[in-house]
Amino acid sequence: MTTFDFSPLFRSTVGFDRMMRLLEGAAGGDAPSYPPYNIETTGENAYRITMAVAGFGPDDLEVVVRENTLTVTGRGSAEAQGVKYLHRGIARRAFERRFELADSIKVVGSALDNGLLHIELKREIPESAKPRVIPIANAPKALEQQAA
Numbered sequence: 001m002t003t004f005d006f007s008p009l010f011r012s013t014v015g016f017d018r019m020m021r022l023l024e025g026a027a028g029g030d031a032p033s034y035p036p037y038n039i040e041t042t043g044e045n046a047y048r049i050t051m052a053v054a055g056f057g058p059d060d061l062e063v064v065v066r067e068n069t070l071t072v073t074g075r076g077s078a079e080a081q082g083v084k085y086l087h088r089g090i091a092r093r094a095f096e097r098r099f100e101l102a103d104s105i106k107v108v109g110s111a112l113d114n115g116l117l118h119i120e121l122k123r124e125i126p127e128s129a130k131p132r133v134i135p136i137a138n139a140p141k142a143l144e145q146q147a148a
Contacts (some may be wrong), residue, residue: 045123
């Protein structure tokens with residue numbers, strides 16, 4: 001496997017720490033696979049993260065947004081006393097899953113439905129970042145006479 005050395009970029013950039021952490025994390029290839037999740041677009045500026053959290057209740061899950069990081073944490077509850085499993089395929093182990101969000105992405109809400117945790121996201125672009133059309137005015141007569 002090819003490894004990348006990002007240290008030259010750290011030495012020559014200022015203010016890109018978050019991007020460098022993302023690149024290093026993506027290049028590491030050790031992304032957790034539990035619990036499985038989907039990221040879908042639900043509109044022009046709307047997204048949804050859906051996580052399969054079978055066996056977890058609302059009290060077992062925590063959704064936190066800090067700066068530009070969305071963290072979903074699941075705490076497995078204590079085992080039921082006296083239960084003897086012949087096969088155990090539903091994992092109830094604790095997890096922590098992090099998602100890096102762009103500056104314009106805001107978490108709108110979350111809901112637990114049939115073992116799926118849905119987290120609604122929305123892109124909110126500030127007016128200062130939206131494109132503006134600059135009207136083009138006709139040149140004043142004085143400028144045309146001076147050019148002649």
